[in-house]
Amino acid sequence: MRDFTLSKYRELLEAIRSTDYVTSTVHDYLVSPQDHCIILRHDVDRAVDCNLAMARLEASYDIRSTYYFRHVKDVFIPDAIQEIAGLGHEVGFHYEVMDKAKGDVQKALEIFREELDDLRRYAEVTTACMHGNPFASWSNRDLWKDHDFRDFGLIGEPYFSIDYSKVLYLTDTGRTWADRNIRVKDVLETPEDCLNANAGICKDIRTTDDVIALIKKEEVNRICILAHPNRWCDGMARWTRELVMQNLKNVGKAGIIKYRGMRSKGQ
Numbered sequence: 252m253r254d255f256t257l258s259k260y261r262e263l264l265e266a267i268r269s270t271d272y273v274t275s276t277v278h279d280y281l282v283s284p285q286d287h288c289i290i291l292r293h294d295v296d297r298a299v300d301c302n303l304a305m306a307r308l309e310a311s312y313d314i315r316s317t318y319y320f321r322h323v324k325d326v327f328i329p330d331a332i333q334e335i336a337g338l339g340h341e342v343g344f345h346y347e348v349m350d351k352a353k354g355d356v357q358k359a360l361e362i363f364r365e366e367l368d369d370l371r372r373y374a375e376v377t378t379a380c381m382h383g384n385p386f387a388s389w390s391n392r393d394l395w396k397d398h399d400f401r402d403f404g405l406i407g408e409p410y411f412s413i414d415y416s417k418v419l420y421l422t423d424t425g426r427t428w429a430d431r432n433i434r435v436k437d438v439l440e441t442p443e444d445c446l447n448a449n450a451g452i453c454k455d456i457r458t459t460d461d462v463i464a465l466i467k468k469e470e471v472n473r474i475c476i477l478a479h480p481n482r483w484c485d486g487m488a489r490w491t492r493e494l495v496m497q498n499l500k501n502v503g504k505a506g507i508i509k510y511r512g513m514r515s516k517g518q
């Protein structure tokens with residue numbers, strides 16, 4: 252059976268439901284962190300229909316998660332934003348303003364304000380999460396060097412506000428739960444995604460079945476799962492296209508990492 256399909260995601264949700272874990276949005280985790288919980292986070296990068304499918308599926312299991320919407324034409328669809336909020340999910344802002352402002356911080360902050368206000372016309376927004384563009388020479392992270400997202404009425408940013416020494420971070424980046432080589436900016440500042448108490452646990456995790464097994468064991472108290480819904484769409488045509496696109500991108504990213512590795516070795 253293929254991995255990274257909506258049916259496989261359903262198995263993941265069923266596994267969560269069969270345990271004592273409570274599920275949490277990013278907002279709820281930041282407001283009242285539970286001891287034994289799974290934070291579910293999604294980046295709405297594209298293919299809004301796939302995001303809606305996942306959001307409805309989660310709602311059918313009475314599971315609420317967080318959907319970070321980009322402010323770009325094919326993603327910023329008011330009906331979709333409102334439907335996802337209406338299902339009980341958290342809507343957040345997936346910002347890429349440093350890319351849009353070509354690295355100009357002041358301009359980026361203005362765009363941030365405008366786009367956030369725009370998103371707030373359709374849903375309550377209290378958290379924002381950066382959209383990593385591995386091909387840009389600046390990072391959206393730089394935006395908060397001298398500025399504070401709290402000034403925008405936000406309570407948190409998952410890359411900054413969650414302590415990943417206490418939360419096991421799992422991402423489907425690159426359509427695997429394991430491959431660290433292909434992560435460039437879609438990463439944490441810490442070199443390893445599996446930290447401290449959790450070190451060693453992730454090295455055996457590659458497939459969604461591995462994640463399911465981990466969840467069923469309930470040994471890790473806090474887990475944050477980032478799943479990009481566009482990678483989990485059923486339907487062979489889209490799945491194949493996504494896979495082809497992903498492979499193309501991975502080749503590009505691997506090239507960048509190689510280059511950076513060479514640079515850092517002084518070559």
Ligand SMILES: [Zn+2]
Nearest residue numbers: 294296382383
């Ligand atoms: Zn993104």
